Every structure is written in C-alpha cells, then in structure tokens.
Amino acid sequence: MTSSTNLVNEKGQDLPYPEADTEYNSISDKEKEAGDNESFREYEYDSAHKPYQPPFYRRKKVIWTCVIGTIIFLAIFVPLLIFVIIPKIAQAMLNSSSMTIIQLNMTNPGETSLTVSVSAEVGGIPKIFSADMEFTEKVLVSWNGQAIGSMSLDPVHVSGGKGNILQSTSFAIVNKDAFAAFAKDMLAADGFEWTLTSTATLKALGQTIKNLEVNKVLKMNGLSNFSNLKILKFDLPADAPEGAKISIKAAIANPSPIGMSLGTITLDMSFETAYLGRVVAKDVTLIGGQPMILNLEGTLLKQTEQVHLDELSLLMSNYLGGIVTPAKAKGVSVLPDGVNAVSWLTSAVTAMTMTVPLVSPEPLNVIQGLNIVDMGLTVRPDAPWNPIAVSNAVSAVFKLPFNISINITQLANATMTLIYKGTPLADLTTAVWNQTTSDMANNKIVFTMPPSPLNVNANAHEAFQAFLTEVVQNTDSGFEIKGSADSVANTPLGVVRLKVPFTSAVALKGIGFASVSPTISNVTVIGGNADYVTLSANVGINNPSIFSVDAGPVSLTISGTAGGMTGVMGDVILPNLKFAPGLTNLNAQVRFHPADPAFRDVFFSEFVAGKIFDCTITGTAQSTDIVSMAPVLAALAMKTKVPGIIPAPRLIVSGNGAPSIGTVIGNRQIPLTVSVLNPLQTTLAINEIKAQVFWEGNFFGAINAAVPFSIALGATATSPPLVVQAPSGFEFGLFMISTFLPKNIGVLSGAIVNVDMTSNIDVTVGATAGVAGYSAAISYNQTAVPAFLKLDLGFAKKRSLESTSALSTRAEPSVEDGPEYLQWLQEALFAAYPEEAKAYVATLNK
Incomplete structure (x- = not known):
C-alpha cells in the first residue's frame, strides 16, 4: 500500500488508479504457472500498473477537428484565390508588361482606313509564366489624348517572359482631323507617343481571367522631317525649255518604326529666297526602321532677278567646292496610288519641309591638267622673297559635273598656292585673267597670266631656294598648284558667277644650266x-x-x-x-x-x-x-x-636561345647568341647592341648588351652571350600560353621561330691595329630572323622558384603532350596570378 487513499479491487487489493481503467499489464497466475516469469520480468509488480498512452494528435477528437477545419479553410480560400487573387495577379502582370513596336507599316491609305502590318514584341512578364492573351475588343489608338483609330490584334502567346505580334490588320480612322494632326507630327517630330487601350482575356496557370484592362503607352521615334537625308548623286543632265533638268538621288534613314506607302510625292525646291523649281519622286515607300532611296526628277527654273542669280551662284559654287549647302524641299502633294489624294496624308506632306544638304559625294576637281607653257620670274634685290611671275600661255582642261550648256566668258580673281614637294611656297593672286576663251566642246580653256607678285611664305624660304635651284639647273621641273578662280558663265539657269576650285600638277621648262645628272x-x-x-x-x-x-x-x-x-x-x-x-x-x-x-x-x-x-x-x-x-x-x-648596299644584306643571320627553367620562372631573362654579317669591305666592330624582339607584331623581349666583338670583312661572327629580357606579369604569360605556344608548340622541346628585330647597334668601321676606326650607330630593322628557341617551362610561374608550391594544381604532364601541357601551363598561370586571372575571366564573361 502506498497511500491510504488507494482504491481496493474485488480481490481486496489496493489499486493506485480507478478500476474502470482496464488497459493494464499484469502477470497472471497462468503465466506464472507456465514458467514465463523470466520473459516478463520487467512487467512484474506486486500490484498492477497503468500502460503507455498514445499522443494527443492520434486521438479521434483531435483528428476530426483538423479535418473539419481544413475543409472550412479550403471552402473559403479557393474561391478567394480563383475569383480575387488570380485576377489581381493577372491584371498586375499585364500592367507591368511592355510592348515595343518593331515595325508598323501603313499601306493602302484611304480617307477612313488603311492597312497596317504590325511587328511588335511583348515583354516584362515573369519567365515562369506561360500565358495566352486574347483581345476581346478592338485596340483603340490614342495620340495626344485624342482617339485616332482602332485595329484588331490577334491573340498573343507569351512564353519565357516575352511574346511576338506579327500580323496585317485593318486600321480604322475614327477621327480624321486628329489622325491628320498625328501624321504631321510623325513626319516632323523626333518622337511621339501612342496609347493603346482595350480589354483582354488571359489564360494562365490553368485559369481563364476575363475583363482585364489593357492600357499601354508606346514611345516611338518620328521622322524629324527626314533630317538624315544624304545626297548620293546630284546632276543637271540636260537643258530644259524653262531652265535645266535636275536629278537627285538621296538616301534617307528612317529612325521610326512607322512605315508608309506615299506613292508619288511632289516637292518645291528653294534656296534662301530663290524658288528653284519642282521635283517629283514616284513609288515612294517608307519601311519602318530601314533606309530609303529617294529618286527626285524635275526642272530647275531659269532665274532672272539678280538676288536669285546670286543665290543660285552661291549654291552651285558651294557644290563645286565641296561645301554643304542646305536647300529646302517643301511638300506640294502626295498621291499614294499615283492618282488619288488622301486628305489627311496630303495635309501631313504639305506641312513638311525637308532640308536637302547639297554636297558632292566625292570631291570635285573642275580644272585639271593645268599647264604653264612658260613662266618668268623676276627677282629684285630689294624684294628677294617677292619675285614677279608672268606667263604668256596657260591652258587647262575644264570639266563641270553637269551636262548642261555652259559658256565661260570671264575668269578673274584667281588665288593660287604654289606647293613644292609638299611645302606651300607662296600665294599668287591675279586680279584679272585676260584673253579668256572657252572651248567647252573640247573642255579646254586658254588664258594668260599677267605679271603678279609671288609672295613667299616666311617658313618656306629654304624650299623656295630649292625650287629656284631646280628651275635654274634643270630643263624640266614642276610643282603643284591649288586654288580657285571666279568665273562668269552663261547657263540655261541664267548668268551665274562661279568660284571654281582646282588642283593641278604643273610642268615647267627650266633653264637647264645643270642638265648633267650623274x-x-x-x-x-x-x-x-x-x-x-x-x-x-x-x-x-x-x-x-x-x-x-x-x-x-x-x-x-x-x-x-x-x-x-x-x-x-x-x-x-x-x-x-x-x-x-x-x-x-x-x-x-x-x-x-x-x-x-x-x-x-x-x-x-x-x-x-x-x-x-x-x-x-x-x-x-x-x-x-x-x-x-x-x-x-x-x-x-x-x-x-x-x-646603299643593294641587295640589302641581312645583318642578323640567326639567333639561338635556350632559357633554363630558373631564368624563365624567375627574372625571365633568356640567354641568346646572334650571328652577325659584316657586309663591308673593311673590318666592322660591334660595340653595343640594343634591340627589341617581336613575334607577329607582339613584343617578345629586349636586348641591352655592351659586348664588343669584331667581324672581318665579308664574314659572319657569333656574338658573346646576350640576354633577352622578356616581359613579366600575367598578360605576357597569357600571351605565351594562348597565342605564342599554340602556334609554336615545338619550342617546348626546341624549334626555330621566325622573329622580327628592331635594333640600334653601335659600330666602329675600319679599325685596324694601331688605327682607330669611324664610330657610328646603325638603326636596323629585320623581319623573319630564324631563332632557335627551347622553353623547358612556360611563363606561367611567378617571380621565384619558391612560388612554385602555390602552382601545384596538378602534376606536370609530359612536354611531348603539347595540348595537355598548354592546359597545365594555363592552370599554373591562373594559379600564380589569381587576381589577374579572375579579372580576365570576368572580362571574357562580359
């Protein structure tokens, strides 16, 4: 008995628990009699005891409570997920997505509709989602807060974070005035915005979400009044009753994704205040994001007012001189099908004014083959650098880049610069050119040059002296003339004054005093x-x-x-x-x-x-x-x-280098000897050699050695041992492993490599016993010098032999296994220069 409060069972035993608890273990008399006492020794007590009870979560009451709670939670959360959360996620995903118009080409323009070919990309959607979006109503396009049109777009499939739209559809113009204003802005502005609105149904995550709102702002480049126009060809091919025919070929870059079929465009050309004429381009088609070739044909009108003739003269002179001149081209009409106009498109084109930068694609040389038949120079003591030059006969070939009739009646105000062997000598200014006649049938001009001062430039006195020496001593001489001349010419466009540039080589007849040239x-x-x-x-x-x-x-x-x-x-x-x-x-x-x-x-x-x-x-x-x-x-x-010595000798006959492992790993000094040829018919002493060695344009090392040795006339001698100091550091090691050794794998065991040398050699010429020679320095460059090289190890080691323990990434392979040995060298190099290698790999990854 352990307590006075214990209960008593039917057998009169005291129990420490209620008798109603029946799950107990006790040892029955039968078991004792059966001799099982040893088997259940641990359960033997003087009285019965309470057995093991299961955890609370295995009790039926707890299990039923969890089941019922889960069912209630799912009944509330699943509808919330399907009808509230997923639509919100879908709308947020649609709002954060982006749309980029790659091309939107407008064709078949009409008053109320046109055809658009759309190429667009949808992005900004998480890559984990795959979705299909269907526009449930037409997409409304707005510009500057005004609806301008609508169009139907096909369903879009999005996978991997992006989707593509590629289709042709009809675009309905809902506000013609607003669309006309948009078209003007698109042609003139650098950029514009479209707002696309619609509703859509999205199928994603196994669900179909309806009534989603689409509202996208698209920023696109405009055409900037075709500001990127470039002249490819400018020609006046023939005379015309009203003036002259004109032909312009221009390239226009289209920075905008918008393209459009314009058909036949008519433009009015002008320059400053002069109305030049009208040009027409047919079959004009703009393609979004692609350049366009524009061929303009028309007529330039004859000018009668002097102010307009002056402006035309400036325009043509600038073109001849290679000076960019901004003419203007204003839209007059546009016929998309070549016959009928569309009001909104006409309104846009007629509001457009293009700048046409007239300039020749290539420099023009109008006066060619300038030939001065005779030229006199009078030099006075009081003006040694201002001689007077005169010529009685000057001829030239005259060629304009136009095929219209031109009759040159005057040439004046010529400014010429005389250039002798690349040095400008003097400027020659002639006030009046007399007796000018033009034979345009044969493209020839004949004129005279009156006496004119030749003012020599202060920095060209020596060159002028050399020029005079040549003129006096030789029967034939020459120089170059660059300059320009003012001309007056009758043309179908009116009487114009042109500044004509020219560049020509001039042949002169010299005095011939020193005609003997040994x-x-x-x-x-x-x-x-x-x-x-x-x-x-x-x-x-x-x-x-x-x-x-x-x-x-x-x-x-x-x-x-x-x-x-x-x-x-x-x-x-x-x-x-x-x-x-x-x-x-x-x-x-x-x-x-x-x-x-x-x-x-x-x-x-x-x-x-x-x-x-x-x-x-x-x-x-x-x-x-x-x-x-x-x-x-x-x-x-x-x-x-x-x-000089012809044929030129090869002074450096060969080289021989065999670096040891220590020199390569440590200071990267390669011992080397060179064989040198003496091409002279006297003794040649080598006092000092300074050289740089290159392989395929890459710096390989430098030699700086004062090692005197002598070479007999016409003989070859081998130098004392020299040292080639190769570059240290990671970059050269990388060059050796990635470039040099793969192309010259044989040097691992010994091979000949052709190298280039740039050297400076101090020499003494003609020294003999008791007679000093003549000292000089020879700067000598030689390519393809055969050098025997044997690299026992690569340049992957860093600074000293002690650092090799840090490079033991793996066992060194056999040199005979070239590719494997190169791989080992790379691993060793990267181990020796971890920081440089990391930066190098990062650069490659970029």
Whole structure:
C-alpha cells in the first residue's frame, strides 16, 4: 500500500488508479504457472500498473477537428484565390508588361482606313509564366489624348517572359482631323507617343481571367522631317525649255518604326529666297526602321532677278567646292496610288519641309591638267622673297559635273598656292585673267597670266631656294598648284558667277644650266679612320652638250637627304675629271664625314638597308686649280641618286636561345647568341647592341648588351652571350600560353621561330691595329630572323622558384603532350596570378 487513499479491487487489493481503467499489464497466475516469469520480468509488480498512452494528435477528437477545419479553410480560400487573387495577379502582370513596336507599316491609305502590318514584341512578364492573351475588343489608338483609330490584334502567346505580334490588320480612322494632326507630327517630330487601350482575356496557370484592362503607352521615334537625308548623286543632265533638268538621288534613314506607302510625292525646291523649281519622286515607300532611296526628277527654273542669280551662284559654287549647302524641299502633294489624294496624308506632306544638304559625294576637281607653257620670274634685290611671275600661255582642261550648256566668258580673281614637294611656297593672286576663251566642246580653256607678285611664305624660304635651284639647273621641273578662280558663265539657269576650285600638277621648262645628272653605282665601304669613312663608287656622267671637259683633279661636295634630314655628307674626290659628249664612267672616292652625328647615323642605317638617297654634288671656286673652270664649278649643282648596299644584306643571320627553367620562372631573362654579317669591305666592330624582339607584331623581349666583338670583312661572327629580357606579369604569360605556344608548340622541346628585330647597334668601321676606326650607330630593322628557341617551362610561374608550391594544381604532364601541357601551363598561370586571372575571366564573361 502506498497511500491510504488507494482504491481496493474485488480481490481486496489496493489499486493506485480507478478500476474502470482496464488497459493494464499484469502477470497472471497462468503465466506464472507456465514458467514465463523470466520473459516478463520487467512487467512484474506486486500490484498492477497503468500502460503507455498514445499522443494527443492520434486521438479521434483531435483528428476530426483538423479535418473539419481544413475543409472550412479550403471552402473559403479557393474561391478567394480563383475569383480575387488570380485576377489581381493577372491584371498586375499585364500592367507591368511592355510592348515595343518593331515595325508598323501603313499601306493602302484611304480617307477612313488603311492597312497596317504590325511587328511588335511583348515583354516584362515573369519567365515562369506561360500565358495566352486574347483581345476581346478592338485596340483603340490614342495620340495626344485624342482617339485616332482602332485595329484588331490577334491573340498573343507569351512564353519565357516575352511574346511576338506579327500580323496585317485593318486600321480604322475614327477621327480624321486628329489622325491628320498625328501624321504631321510623325513626319516632323523626333518622337511621339501612342496609347493603346482595350480589354483582354488571359489564360494562365490553368485559369481563364476575363475583363482585364489593357492600357499601354508606346514611345516611338518620328521622322524629324527626314533630317538624315544624304545626297548620293546630284546632276543637271540636260537643258530644259524653262531652265535645266535636275536629278537627285538621296538616301534617307528612317529612325521610326512607322512605315508608309506615299506613292508619288511632289516637292518645291528653294534656296534662301530663290524658288528653284519642282521635283517629283514616284513609288515612294517608307519601311519602318530601314533606309530609303529617294529618286527626285524635275526642272530647275531659269532665274532672272539678280538676288536669285546670286543665290543660285552661291549654291552651285558651294557644290563645286565641296561645301554643304542646305536647300529646302517643301511638300506640294502626295498621291499614294499615283492618282488619288488622301486628305489627311496630303495635309501631313504639305506641312513638311525637308532640308536637302547639297554636297558632292566625292570631291570635285573642275580644272585639271593645268599647264604653264612658260613662266618668268623676276627677282629684285630689294624684294628677294617677292619675285614677279608672268606667263604668256596657260591652258587647262575644264570639266563641270553637269551636262548642261555652259559658256565661260570671264575668269578673274584667281588665288593660287604654289606647293613644292609638299611645302606651300607662296600665294599668287591675279586680279584679272585676260584673253579668256572657252572651248567647252573640247573642255579646254586658254588664258594668260599677267605679271603678279609671288609672295613667299616666311617658313618656306629654304624650299623656295630649292625650287629656284631646280628651275635654274634643270630643263624640266614642276610643282603643284591649288586654288580657285571666279568665273562668269552663261547657263540655261541664267548668268551665274562661279568660284571654281582646282588642283593641278604643273610642268615647267627650266633653264637647264645643270642638265648633267650623274649616275652613281657600286658604292662600297672600303675603309675608315677616326675622321671619315672611305667609300668607292662608279660615277657615270651623261653630257648632252657638244663639249668635252678635262679638268684634272677635282674635289666636290656631296649633300643629301637621309631619314628626312638633309645635310653635307662629305667630299667627292675625282682623280681626273674628264668627260666627252655622251656617257663617261669615272672612278671616284667619297670621304663620308657629316657634321651632324644624327644625320651620320641615319645615313649609315639607311645605307645598310639598301635605301637610295637623293643627293646633290656641288662645287666651289676652290674645287679646281684651273682658274677658268672656277666659275663653272662654283655654279655646278648636279642632282643624283646614291644607292646603299643593294641587295640589302641581312645583318642578323640567326639567333639561338635556350632559357633554363630558373631564368624563365624567375627574372625571365633568356640567354641568346646572334650571328652577325659584316657586309663591308673593311673590318666592322660591334660595340653595343640594343634591340627589341617581336613575334607577329607582339613584343617578345629586349636586348641591352655592351659586348664588343669584331667581324672581318665579308664574314659572319657569333656574338658573346646576350640576354633577352622578356616581359613579366600575367598578360605576357597569357600571351605565351594562348597565342605564342599554340602556334609554336615545338619550342617546348626546341624549334626555330621566325622573329622580327628592331635594333640600334653601335659600330666602329675600319679599325685596324694601331688605327682607330669611324664610330657610328646603325638603326636596323629585320623581319623573319630564324631563332632557335627551347622553353623547358612556360611563363606561367611567378617571380621565384619558391612560388612554385602555390602552382601545384596538378602534376606536370609530359612536354611531348603539347595540348595537355598548354592546359597545365594555363592552370599554373591562373594559379600564380589569381587576381589577374579572375579579372580576365570576368572580362571574357562580359
């Protein structure tokens, strides 16, 4: 007994629970007798005990309560979802959607209707939805708050967030005045807005939602009065009774998605205050978003009032001079079918005024083949830079870009700029051109140039001196003239004053004092000392005269141009200047010793590269010991061309580079030797080499080495070890892995690669035992230098050998497996430069 309050059962036992609770476990006498006591030892008590009770949620009362509650909830929520929530979602989705008109082409325009071909895109709908939308009534189109028309649109299927509308439908004009105002605005404005309203039924999420409101504002580009018009061709093909025929071909960009069939358009042309005439374009069709070619044909009228003739003259002069001139074209009429007008379309076109930028698609050169038969120059001591020029006969070919009859009666106020070898020398202004006659049948003009001042530009004095030298010494010379002239011409459009531009090369007959132009060949460097380099050359002199010359020993001065620099090169020593009529060959020696080190180095560089130099051989009064020849030699100026080493030698014969793993991984210094050719007939010492190495235009490395070595005449020698410093960093490593190695996979185990070199080599020419040579620098560029390269590893390692542990993305594959090895190198590169690699990958993803 555990408590005095315990109950007593029928057997007189005290129970700790009501007897009505029958679910208990106890050990019966039968079980004890059956010997099952051990099996149920854990359930043996002196008295019976209460068994395990189930959780509350398994009780029948709780289960029935949940079932009934769920049914009530669903009965309320499902109708709410179907009739309230889903329609609200559908309307919100429709409101947030967008519609973009790609093309809307209007055809068959009539007073109350037209046909529209619509290409549009619907977007802005979540991609998780797939829906079908059907317009249950016509779509009403409004502009500026006014309804202008309506049209029927087919159902739209939306999938993946967007849908397409592509159909042809009838567009009913509901307000003709408002539609006419819209058409004007569409043609003139940069942009406009349409508002589309309708009702629709949406099928989505297995439901059909009706009576949805459609209200969309569409922003579209207008035609801006065809402001993007570009002239492709402008021509006056023939005379006409009223003036001249006109033909204009223009390209018009259409920035608007709106297209329209315009048919036949008539336009009135004008410029400033002058009414020029009327033009017509047929079969005009605008297509939304696409350019259009407009062919205008008509008549330009003859002008009689002087103000209008002046304006016409300006228009034509600007066209000849390549100056854009804005003419105007105002709409007169439009006939969509070529016969009948439509009032709203006529109202729009007649309100339109286009700007037509008249300009030739290509520059015009009206006066060509200018030829000055004779030209005199008078130079006064008090005006050395203002000589007087005169010519008795000037002819030119005159060609206008028009096929109308033109009779030029006057040429005046010509302004010319004389250009000699690219340098403007002077401006020549002629007040009056006399005796002008025009033979337009043969496109030829003949006129004279009266005495006129030639004012030399202050920055062109040297060029003018060179020009005079050429004129005085040569029988033939030339220069270029650019300028313009004012002309008066009779045309079918009236008497016009045209400013005619011209550009022409002019041939002149020179004095011919120095008609002897020697030829120089077989130029060879044969020696040198500290003061000069000695060259031998063959000099050929063609004497056009009947005289023979025997002048004995002669010393002349040779000047020339190299690399854009001009200067004295040195002395020409002729042991015996003796020549007769015809060709004479002489042996000459040139002592090369220019004063300017830069000019010296440029000459040597171009000489080795096989360039040909423009030179002048001149004399002085001291060039000869023969007194009678002194003035002749003092005036001697013979232009010639001096060739370099031809064929040009390849100085860098080859290269050999075998970088070790350490140099590649660490400082990226590639050991290299080069084989150098001496093309001279004397010794050549290499003192210093500075070079840049390129492969297929990509910078590969630089050499900066002071490693003296000598090369015998005509021989080849190998340099001491040099170092090519390759770029460090991620970008060059990426270049090696992605570009260089894939194209030259053999260098992993050793192969020849052709590289380009840009070098600057300090040399000494002609040095021998006890005799100093002539020092100079050679700038030399050479392509396709064969270089043997062997890269034991790539450029994927960073900074030092210690960093290789960070690159162990996976085991290094065999070099023989080229593609796999390249992939490993890329992985190693990206591991070595994680930040740069991340930025690179991000750039690729963009």
